[in-house]
Each structure stands twice: as C-alpha cells, then as structure tokens.
Amino acid sequence: MGEHEGVSSSSPGGTGTTGEPRDPGGARGPRGSRGFLALAGLVAGVAGIAVSHTVTMLLTIRATPLLAVAEAIIEVTPGSLAEGLIAVVGQYDKPLLIVGVSLCVLALSAWAGVLSARSRLLSMLVFLAMGAVAVAAVWTRPGSSVYDVLPVVAGTATWVVVLGALADRLTRLRRDHAPDEARRRFLVTAGVVAGAAVAVGLAGQFAGRTRRGVETARRLLRLPVSRGIVPPGAEVGVTGVAPWRTSNQEFYRIDTAIVVPTVDPTQWTLRIHGMVDNELVLTYRDLLDRQVTEAWVTLCCVSNEVGGDLIGNAWWSGVRVAGLLAEAGVRPGADAVLQTSQDGWNCGTPLEVLTDDRDALLAIAMNGEPLPVEHGFPVRMVVPGLYGYVSATKWLVDLEVTRFADVTAYWTERGWSPRGPVKTQSRIDVPRDGADVATGTRRVGGVAWAQHTGVERVEVRLDGQAWQQTELGRVPGVDTWVQWSAEVDLGPGPHTLAVRATDRSGYTQTAVERDVVPDGATGWHTVEFEAG
Ligand SMILES: Nc1nc2c(c(=O)[nH]1)N[C@H]1C(S)=C(S)[C@@H](COP(=O)(O)O)O[C@H]1N2
Ligand SMILES: [Mo]
Secondary structure (H helix, E strand, C coil): CCCCCHHHCCCCCCCCCCCCCCCCCCCCCHHHHHHHHHHHHHHHHHHHHHHHHHHHHHCCCCCCHHHHHHHHHHHHCCHHHHHHHHHHHHHHHHHHHHHHHHHHHHHHHHHHHHHCCCCHHHHHHHHHHHHHHHHHHHHCCCCCCHHHHHHHHHHHHHHHHHHHHHHHHHHHHHHHCCHHHHHHHHHHHHHHHHHHHHHHHHHHHHHHHHHHHHHHHHHHCCCCCCCCCCCCCCCCCCCCCCCCCCCCCCCCCCCCCCCCCCCCCCCCEEEEEECECCCEEEEHHHHHCCCCEEEEEEEECCCCCCCCCCEEEEEEEEEEHHHHHHHHCECCCCCEEEEEECCCCEEEEEHHHHHCCCCCEEEEEECCEECCHHHCCCCEEECCCECHHHCCCCCEEEEEEECHHHCCCCCHHHCCCCCCECCCEEEEEECCCCCEECCEEEEEEEEEECCCCCEEEEEEEECCCCCEECEECCCCCCCCCEEEEEEEEECCEEEEEEEEEEECCCCECCCCCECCCCCCCECCCEEEEEEC
C-alpha cells in the first residue's frame, strides 16, 4: 500500500475510531471520516456492480454475477425452505434475491470503505472475498466457462480501484482544504462517480436490450431457405472424424469484434459503389426478393495450423454476388472489391472470384437458420476457395469496387498476404495425437480440402513406409472438404501416421512446413500414437 498521509494510512494498532484527527487541517474527527469512507465504499460498490453488469451485457454472457449468486443461493437452499419462500413471494423470488444480494454487497462495500481507514489491504480483502463468492457462483452454473468469470473480475477490480481513488481524494481534500470545503468537494466527487457508474450500468442495459432485440428479430424471421441434406456417402463412418456438416454451434468463430455487432435487419443496408456505373443500396427485403442460391461451402481460416480445427463446412443460403455486381455494372480497370463490416473491419477480395461461376454468396442463412449473430447476422459474404480473412466478411454493410493497388485492408496492413486462396490440406482426426489404440487392423480417418479445386486423392503413410491410398467420402462438388478413411495394421508399440492430399489440379501437398503467416500453413499433418 502507498504511504499516504491521513485517513488512508495504516496505523499499527489503530482502530480508526479512537485516534485524533490524522490530517493537517482536519478539524473533523474520525466519526466524520468514517462516514465519508463508508460513502466511498458504497460508491465503489455501485460502480463495481454497474461495470460487472455492463461487461456481462457486452460479452453476452447469460447471467450477471448477481444473478449467478442468486441462482446459487436458490440451489443450495433446502427445498422445503425454498418452496415456503416462493409460496410467499411467488415469481419474484429471483428479483427479490438479487435485490437482497445487491444490498448485502453494498453494505459490505460500505464496511470495506470504513475498514480502509485502518488498512487498505483489509478493505481489499473484503472485495476479493465477495469476488471469490461470485466466481464460485458463476463457476457452478451449468455450462459456464472461464469467459463467464470476466464480469466478476472487472467488477472486483472496479471496487478496489474506485475505493482506493476515492479514499486518496478524501485524504488530499482534507489536507488541502478547510473541513466544509473538503466535505463539499468530496460529496461532489462521490456524486459524479456514482452518476458515471449508473450511466455505465444503463449503457450496458441498453446494449443488452439491443442484442436481445436483434436476437428476437432473428428468431422471428422466416427465410425462404432449406436446411440442406448431407449427401449420402459423405460420411465415411469413422467415429471421431469431424462430422461432414459442421453445426452452427460447433462452427469455429474468428473475428476482431470484442463486442459482437448487433445489426437490426430492418435497418440493414448494403451499399455497392466505387468503380461501378450504378451505385446500389440494398435493404434486407431487397435481398430476400432476389433469387436465393444454396450451396455447401467449407470455410477455413488462414490461421489454421496444420492439423488445426479452424475450419467448418455448412449449407449456406444467399444471393450470388456476381448478379449484384453485374447489376451495378463494374467499370473496366477494377480488380478488387473492398468489403466492410458494420464494425469497421474490412478485407479486399479479387473481383474475379466474385464474378466467375462459383457461388460467392451474400449469405443470409447457415444450415437452414438465419445467420447466427456471431457468424455475421444479418448478412455475410462466403466465397468458395478463399480464406476467411480476404473474403468472408461478417455483418457486411459495404462493397466498394476498386483496385488492389489502391487499397489496404485490416489483415494486409498487419503483414498478411493481400491474396488468400485456400491451400490444399488434410488432417488426421483418428487416431488423435498421443492416443492409445488397440493393436490389429484399425480404421483411421480425417478430412481433406482444396476448396474450388477439389480433392483428387488422400494418402496416408504409417511409420515411414509406402504411401497408401485412402477411401474418400462422396462430395457434391469441389467447394467442400472430404472425409477420408483407411485401414492400417498396427503391431504393438509406438507409431507415426502422416497424411497428404492431392488436388484436382494435380498438386500434392508439400512436406515443407510453413507457418500460417502470411498466407496459410503448409506441411503434412502427422500424429504419434501407441498401439498395445
Ligand atoms: N466483420 C468481420 N468479419 C470477418 C472477420 C472479422 O474479424 N470481422 N474475420 C474473418 C476471418 S479471419 C474468418 S476466418 C472468418 C470466420 O468466420 P466465422 O467466425 O463465421 O467462422 O470471418 C471473417 N470475417
Ligand atoms: Mo481467419
């Protein structure tokens, strides 16, 4: 703790209630300082609750720490007692409990404020203890993750910082001003901080409501799309191989958005401009009025390491970009389209892949459902054959037809390649690296991809022996991954299995290992395992 004068210094053996005034010019006795410190604690308490609430809303975490504690209390309360209480308070059990928990938190915060006269450490311990209780409550909620603890961390940090700052301010005011002036100034400060805390809390509430509003709008949409049927034979039937269709739940998510953009479809517009003859501004309705195209497309992240899982395959429904660009009338000389998201993220996409015969889509649905908010609701781009960072803009609002030479974009400014065609790759899902498997004839399997070129064959190599052909699942086209499987004979002991794919251009994956920067990893995925 800092060596502050006056009220915030720790005094050995001092109780904070029996000493004389501790600050020069402090005619006010310890009673007065207690009252102010209690107020400081209270304001810190309010600020911490407000910040935790807002962080909960912004990160779209299910329950605020207060709600989690209330739920935990309900859970540990003996059934009969809980029923008795519910009989009295009816459906208001949770709201009442939250009010009760809040009052406890505020009382303890005020107490922590008073304690800070004796020791900053003691007051901090009160906050840390409350934080620990909240972490325990959050942690015991079903399906919770480390992420869900962030609001508690933010709230606890706010408690400690705000109390410390207010106590310091009080010390300084009492040193520099006459008692009445110090008192007046401190009350103003406390009022301003409390007001700011309430504003932060209300902003969070607003953000939460916006998100719920968009979620509701999304749920109520009835889109003219289908769910897509996984083609017979696409699954090779090896347990442990990634399902051919990646569910929306399981689909990897990569974006720079700390707070997921919430875009109301009734407010959404897409502007198509730049090197075009007729600038277009489309509404969501305009988009739905056009012909919907549906396709299986495997989307992959350039940051996917060899053997990584930043890849997924879905049935996308949307409107072909080529048609819209034709409508806008692309001028000669253009070779790129700069895509911009509602949150300002952008990327440059080669014009040719948006205008050739592939299904580059303004997607509105994923596996038959309106796009999940995290995956770009209401409209995103999906381009077969390109990594996401140069093509798959989520929350898309703007397309500017331009020249590569004239623009840079988010990731190209950070050292990644302006062009990002997906590299032919393959992955072993079974067995996992480090697995223990039974000896004998075993089926191994995985996935391989070469979007918009197509996978021709996949081979595996056991323990450095000859490459062996695998069987491929049946796929509807060249834009998706393909499952593969093979049988290998395993004697007891350690084994190494490598995989490589050859695409329909005749290219076989290079063994050269390259990092993901600047345009995607290369190398053969290899797993080591033990048979016994
Ligand atoms: N608005 C926006 N769109 C974005 C990104 C982003 O950061 N912001 N990331 C891109 C990258 S790098 C990838 S790999 C894909 C991932 O899409 P997904 O999260 O739906 O899997 O989105 C792309 N679209
Ligand atoms: Mo990515």
